[in-house]
Amino acid sequence: VLARINLSASLVAIENHPEMAALAERNISHNGLDNRAIVHAEDVINLRKCYPDSTFDLVVSNPPFRKAGSGKVSPKAGRDAARHESTAGLSDFIAAAKYLVKPSGRICFIQLPSRLPEFMSLAAQAKLSVLRLRMIHSNLKSPATMFMAELAKGRRSVPIVEPPLFVRDMGGEYTDEVWR
Structure with a gap:
């Protein structure tokens, strides 16, 4: 939905559970968003180590x-x-x-x-x-x-x-x- 609202936006999804992260990656691919969206499999409490x-x-x-x-x-x-x-x-x-x-x-x-x-x-x-x-x-x-x-x-x-x-x-x- 967000990808369709702003066609120039890059999207980063954070998902802690590996199975759900894999499902999100499949959904991104299925919707043709591979060039605009990524899934980062990580726990929310560790995000300070991943992003400034x-x-x-x-x-x-x-x-x-x-x-x-x-x-x-x-x-x-x-x-x-x-x-x-x-x-x-x-x-x-x-x-x-x-x-x-x-x-x-x-x-x-x-x-x-x-x-x-x-x-x-x-x-x-x-x-x-x-x-x-x-x-x-x-x-x-x-x-x-x-x-x-x-x-x-x-x-x-x-x-x-x-x-x-x-x-x-x-x-x-x-x-x-x-x-x-």
Whole structure:
């Protein structure tokens, strides 16, 4: 999706789990993005060894949604690692994003609504300003299932709470906004 929004952007994906990194590499190849995107198989807590400070214009983070020992455990190791914190917690992902983004850059996260208070607190502790928040709902009548947040370092801002994003209409079809 990001590759199609900005056709001149180079993309770097960070994935800790080897099977998921291999899947990401296959997806890059399948989508013809080999010349613009790479996958770096690394743990988020080691990124300071891999990249200099303030490397990226945009950092998009999709960290594990659940704390270790909470929620259902998947029998597939890669899927479970993607869903549950193991080597790094939400604070580590926020710290890594702050380290990697340029002073004029932006950081985007997606996370469970139940973790919003923790997320806001950790962002404030990291001296990151939350610029925008948006709740994601499965349909018009469901409670939020995720939230998206846009952050920046070195800027003061009152967060803008965007209108909700509805994934499906009441007939079960994807909404026009999701298709865009």
